Amino acid sequence: xxxxxxxLLYHAFHAQRGFLRSCLGRSGLGAGQPxxxxxxxxxxxxxxxxxxxxxxxxxxxxxxxxxxLEQNGFVERAENETCRRTDRVCLTEQGLxxxxxxxxxYLTMDSILLRGFSEQEREQFASFLARACGNFHAKKEDDxxxx
Amino acid sequence: xxxxxxxLLYHAFHAQRGFLRSCLGRSGLGAGQPxxxxxxxxxxxxxxxxxxxxxxxxxxxxxxxxxxLEQNGFVERAENETCRRTDRVCLTEQGLxxxxxxxxxYLTMDSILLRGFSEQEREQFASFLARACGNFHAKKEDDxxxx
DNA sequence: GCGATATAATTGACAAGTCAATAATTGATT
DNA sequence: AATCAATTATTGACTTGTCAATTATATCGC
Numbered sequence: 511x512x513x514x515x516x517x518l519l520y521h522a523f524h525a526q527r528g529f530l531r532s533c534l535g536r537s538g539l540g541a542g543q544p545x546x547x548x549x550x551x552x553x554x555x556x557x558x559x560x561x562x563x564x565x566x567x568x569x570x571x572x573x574x575x576x577x578x579l580e581q582n583g584f585v586e587r588a589e590n591e592t593c594r595r596t597d598r599v600c601l602t603e604q605g606l607x608x609x610x611x612x613x614x615x616y617l618t619m620d621s622i623l624l625r626g627f628s629e630q631e632r633e634q635f636a637s638f639l640a641r642a643c644g645n646f647h648a649k650k651e652d653d654x655x656x657x
Numbered sequence: 658x659x660x661x662x663x664x665l666l667y668h669a670f671h672a673q674r675g676f677l678r679s680c681l682g683r684s685g686l687g688a689g690q691p692x693x694x695x696x697x698x699x700x701x702x703x704x705x706x707x708x709x710x711x712x713x714x715x716x717x718x719x720x721x722x723x724x725x726l727e728q729n730g731f732v733e734r735a736e737n738e739t740c741r742r743t744d745r746v747c748l749t750e751q752g753l754x755x756x757x758x759x760x761x762x763y764l765t766m767d768s769i770l771l772r773g774f775s776e777q778e779r780e781q782f783a784s785f786l787a788r789a790c791g792n793f794h795a796k797k798e799d800d801x802x803x804x
Numbered sequence: 805g806c807g808a809t810a811t812a813a814t815t816g817a818c819a820a821g822t823c824a825a826t827a828a829t830t831g832a833t834t
Numbered sequence: 835a836a837t838c839a840a841t842t843a844t845t846g847a848c849t850t851g852t853c854a855a856t857t858a859t860a861t862c863g864c
Contacts, residue, residue, distance in 0.1 A: 514763055514767060515767040515770055515771060515779075515782075515783065516673055516677075516763060516766050516767055516770065517692075518783055518786040518787060518790070519666075519669060519670055519673055519770070519786060520670065520673075521713065521786075521790050522666060522670075522786045522787075522789050522790045523666055523667065523669075523670035524713060524714075524821090525789070525790045525793035525794060526663055526666055526667075526789075526793060527821090527822095528793065528797070528822095529793050529796065529797070530663075531822075532797075532800075540848085540849050540850070541822090541849070541850070542849070542850050542851080543849090543850095545664075557812075557813095558812070558813065558814095559811080559812060559813085566668065566671060567671075567850085567851065567852095568850095568851065568852060568853080569812075569813070569814085570813090570814075570815080570816095570851085570852080570853085571849095571850060571851050571852080572813095573812095573813060573814060573815085574814090574815095574849085574850080574851095575849085575850080577814095578849085587813095593812090593859080593860075594858085594859060594860090595811070595812050595813075595858070595859040595860065596811090596812055596813080596859090597812085597813075616661055616663060619663050620661060620662040620663055622792055622793060622796050623662055623663065623666070623789045623792055623793065624662060624789070624792075625792045625795075626788065626792065627785075627788070631785065632662075634781065634785075635662075635782075635785045635789075636662065636665055638774075638778070638781075638782045638785065639665040639666060639668075639669045640665060640669075641773065641774070642669050642672070642673075642770045642771070642782075643665070643668050643669045643672045645769055645770055645771075645772045645773065646672035646673060646675065646676050646769060646770065647672060648772075649676065649769050650675070650676070650679075653679075671851090674851090674852095675852095678852075687818090687819050687820070688819070688820075688852090689819075689820050689821080690819095690820095704842075704843095705842075705843065705844095706841080706842065706843085714820085714821065714822090715820095715821060715822060715823080716842075716843070716844085717821080717822080717823085717824095717843090717844075717845080717846095718819095718820060718821050718822080719843095720842095720843060720844060720845085721819085721820080721821095721844090721845095722819085722820075724844095725819085734843095740829080740830075740842090741828085741829065741830090742828070742829045742830060742841070742842050742843075743829095743841090743842055743843080744842085744843075
């Protein structure tokens, strides 16, 4: 069973998550929150929907993480003038600084993950992960059609 | 950012988790529980500690999942005669049947994940994941030594 | 313009993990 | 043998994620 593929993926992800957690320190952030900050940093203000879609997570999770981020002063949920249904999530100054820090942390994380990998291996690994991901999505679509 | 490696791993894992969830149906199992059943099926009765160590998860998580499994009749936590501190987690008949089913489900899951991969690619992919995992563990050890 | 329908954010309830603390038992040292 | 330390299971509080339901707003058909 230790060779079962899904367990390898499980363990790799959890090892990564563990490292990420070790970076959190006393920032007040949870393990799922930094990615939101970095996204906002790189793409500018956006709706909660956009965040949920991009990261393929439930809007409810986004909503709660943003509530926490807002309470800790990293983010603001402003009204959107053009559409009062969606809101415009923006980084605060503090959030911007934290986002920059996390962009670095993520680079470090990737470099640990890929330590000892040649450039060619990195590309191959990346392509494998993307293909695996695609396989599951394709399966889901198939099942949906078959309904 | 979509190319950041950690996000590839994140998405692959979540796609896998999503498929797993779609297999749960009305079994009464949660997404983390089947792996415990299969382990007990393959290795026989063991302590909670052993499960937690093998899967590298917190004993508290194991304890709660077993409580749920026990309540649903898949598992029993019996006293261990040789050591009253540890207990002996055993599959029930129902648990055994469910474990067999899940062994199949896991094979299916792996085959979906690896759809379109050659035998050589599968081996390479497995080795990449194991190496990545090892890199994080090595890092953790390093940090611990440095303290 | 109005009504049905879809979409955005939110909330509640749950599962799986984390960490910290506790109680009971075991093992080790002197 | 008695104390002190380590280990096992458990519980509480928390975060991230799921799903289902609700509310408010937009949009589309007529």
